[in-house]
Amino acid sequence: MNRTVSLFLLLLSLFSFASVPAQAADRRTPVVRAVEAVSPSVVNITVTSTVPGNGSPFGDPFFDQFFRQYYNQRPRRSQSLGSGVIIDGKKALVLTNAHVIASGGDIAVRLKDGREFKADLVGSDADFDLAVLKLENAHDLPQVSMGDSEGIFIGETVIAIGNPFGYSNTVTTGVVSALNRPMKTDAGAYGSFIQTDAAINPGNSGGPLLNINGELIGINTAIQARAEGIGFAIPINKAKHVIAELLDAGHVSPIWLGLFGQDVDQAAARYFNLKDLNGMLVTEVYPGTPAADALIKPGDVLVSFNGRVLANKTDYLTRLFSVTKSESVNLTALRDGQAIRLHLRPQVLDKAMALKLVRSHWGFELADRGQGTGAEVTGVVPGSAAAKLGLKQGDVIHQIGNRSLRSGIDLLNAFLRNRMQKTVMMRVQRGRGLYTVQLTL
Numbered sequence: 001m002n003r004t005v006s007l008f009l010l011l012l013s014l015f016s017f018a019s020v021p022a023q024a025a026d027r028r029t030p031v032v033r034a035v036e037a038v039s040p041s042v043v044n045i046t047v048t049s050t051v052p053g054n055g056s057p058f059g060d061p062f063f064d065q066f067f068r069q070y071y072n073q074r075p076r077r078s079q080s081l082g083s084g085v086i087i088d089g090k091k092a093l094v095l096t097n098a099h100v101i102a103s104g105g106d107i108a109v110r111l112k113d114g115r116e117f118k119a120d121l122v123g124s125d126a127d128f129d130l131a132v133l134k135l136e137n138a139h140d141l142p143q144v145s146m147g148d149s150e151g152i153f154i155g156e157t158v159i160a161i162g163n164p165f166g167y168s169n170t171v172t173t174g175v176v177s178a179l180n181r182p183m184k185t186d187a188g189a190y191g192s193f194i195q196t197d198a199a200i201n202p203g204n205s206g207g208p209l210l211n212i213n214g215e216l217i218g219i220n221t222a223i224q225a226r227a228e229g230i231g232f233a234i235p236i237n238k239a240k241h242v243i244a245e246l247l248d249a250g251h252v253s254p255i256w257l258g259l260f261g262q263d264v265d266q267a268a269a270r271y272f273n274l275k276d277l278n279g280m281l282v283t284e285v286y287p288g289t290p291a292a293d294a295l296i297k298p299g300d301v302l303v304s305f306n307g308r309v310l311a312n313k314t315d316y317l318t319r320l321f322s323v324t325k326s327e328s329v330n331l332t333a334l335r336d337g338q339a340i341r342l343h344l345r346p347q348v349l350d351k352a353m354a355l356k357l358v359r360s361h362w363g364f365e366l367a368d369r370g371q372g373t374g375a376e377v378t379g380v381v382p383g384s385a386a387a388k389l390g391l392k393q394g395d396v397i398h399q400i401g402n403r404s405l406r407s408g409i410d411l412l413n414a415f416l417r418n419r420m421q422k423t424v425m426m427r428v429q430r431g432r433g434l435y436t437v438q439l440t441l
Contacts, residue, residue: 034214040142049105062414081283083162083207087312089141096206150237154366162207174198191322193232200231209233254412258289304332399427
């Protein structure tokens with residue numbers, strides 16, 4: 001009897017040891033394999049910058065200077081955290097969100113294997129909320145496999161990896177909840193996003209969204225603060241266009257179609273016999289532009305943009321901000337009650353054209369300053385909106401709308417954002433004074 005029991009226990013132990021590898025293999029699901037493959041290429045990003053001491057409680061530049069001078073408010077070091085993913089191991093390139101590195105300062109990137117590198121900013125774009133970094137003196141780096149965001153299915157499993165709250169390589173899973181979600185993030189990004197219920201917490205920004213095969217299909221970028229369990233990611237196919245421009249020029253070229261427009265009001269709807277107030281009424285078309293080549297005319301009403309109904313001119317501008325120069329735009333226009341389908345390739349708006357449009361539409365001329373930020377007013381058109389506002393030659397414009405003018409590219413983007421508005425808020429310096437003014441068009 002004892003020999004029987006002993007033999008049984010021996011067989012049971014042998015079976016238990018033999019079954020462990022099999023059980024481990026059974027638990028290595030596609031999610032586990034994807035995480036094992038991609039985790040080495042997911043990085044933690046720390047940006048350390050020096051910020052001035054707190055100013056006065058009055059929010060006034062004069063009092064800020066007074067408080068710092070007499071209350072010895074010293075500059076302090078500030079850190080921001082985020083995630084990123086290595087997209088090219090040979091070239092040591094990391095993709096992340098623009099808002100992760102927006103504060104400026106020293107950028108440090110840490111890999112899962114413990115290696116840490118300094119990083120240089122190759123280029124970034126706030127509108128697309130994407131940035132590319134290059135690691136210094138980095139070799140033998142892993143990289144993620146690029147996927148295709150065009151073939152995503154609603155309901156398919158997705159995996160998010162990032163560094164929420166500073167915890168490295170945290171993994172969450174969920175499903176694709178929706179596609180082509182239009183929205184504007186707090187960071188300024190526009191576009192059609194992947195919506196997922198995979199948990200995305202602070203610090204996940206810039207981390208990868210993966211499919212079940214471990215392929216990169218999106219860059220996690222935003223959290224919907226008013227609801228739980230909703231995250232958004234920039235589709236990788238969109239990111240590929242942006243990456244190409246950042247690597248080429250350090251920024252994304254501002255584009256336009258060559259037209260101006262206004263909202264459809266009741267009077268316009270009656271005049272053009274429209275069923276509703278959706279769409280944008282075209283008011284101007286410039287020669288030599290995509291709109292002119294497509295034979296768009298003043299009086300046409302644009303009612304859809306890339307297959308989605310257009311609500312108004314703001315909606316048109318929002319959709320256009322999510323397009324790069326290498327992509328196409330499909331428009332539907334109503335003319336004399338007939339729908340016309342148009343295919344256009346955007347045109348890069350160069351600085352000369354932008355300055356010409358600023359003069360004709362806003363009534364003043366601008367030039368880059370030799371030093372510092374902002375653009376200097378070099379002329380004011382008599383009787384224009386700028387003249388009525390009281391702008392003068394020598395004034396310095398530091399901000400148009402919510403866009404600060406730090407470089408020439410900022411002026412182009414600021415004009416594109418605000419060119420169809422009836423009022424434009426500007427931050428203007430005259431002498432030592434700094435004023436917020438409203439340009440009424």
